[in-house]
Amino acid sequence: MAQKTVLIVYAHQSPGSFNAAVRDVAIEELREQGYRVLVSDLYAMKFRAEATRDDITGDLKNSELFQYGDETMHAWKKGKLSDDIVAEHRKVEEAELIIFQFPLYWFSVPAIMKGWMDRVLTQGFAFSLEQMYDTGIFKDKKAMLSFTTGAIQTMFRPDGINGDINVSLWPIQNGTLHFCGFQVLAPQIFWSPAHCPLTVRTAMLDGWRERLKGLLEEQPLTFAPCELFDLSFKGGFMMWPEVRKEKEALPFGLTTGHHLGKPLPPDNQISAQSTKESGAKADCKK
Known part of the structure; x- marks a missing residue:
């Protein structure tokens, strides 16, 4: 049986962070199960978040009016995308599962991870109006969010001050991941680890390790x-x-x-x- 591949797209600045510990548990457990694990450590890579003309090598399709989506789709077809995007495309192509690991910033992903999504989920490569949602290009792949919050869990309930976490997650999970066809697994949410004692943080990591044992067999959302x-x-x-x-x-x-x-x-x-x-x-x- 061919070895399966998992890609972890990771965004945190500190190697001593709880997010780093969550990433390391995933790498260790998945490798023990026989998976090949790729990691895109975005801050370490100094991954460029801005979607600009620099993402295209050579001439533009329309030099008078730069339209990022059209130009990058054309460049993808012609093999004219920048090397960093091409490298991430290869990882996405190889992966059966992509885990996005990050701290929740302003009810969303950090800017560097949003830049990864903007640049790597290129039109044509990741989506089209003919292939989207459950008929999308990546319909045979799985993806999930794994993230930490600053707020405690009750703050993200429908009657909590931050509002329903389900509403916060809809744009990313449906509008980005599912739009590209991914089967989206339920998110792994680590509620306010910075305000938790060591015993609770350890229990969180143990729970994550246990979930990883059957992660790829889970039913998607x-x-x-x-x-x-x-x-x-x-x-x-x-x-x-x-x-x-x-x-x-x-x-x-x-x-x-x-x-x-x-x-x-x-x-x-x-x-x-x-x-x-x-x-x-x-x-x-x-």
């Missing part, structure tokens, strides 16, 4: 399948009227994003049936 929508410009990529009518009879919305004015489906963005709850929900109180 649930998203709305493309067949529910009229995928044409004429139809506006809107839900078919008969589908909407059917869904309106349900007590909850279809997904966090497709709520149809109803209550959000509980934990739509943070849990799946086979998720190991012990690791994902480790928490400490002040």
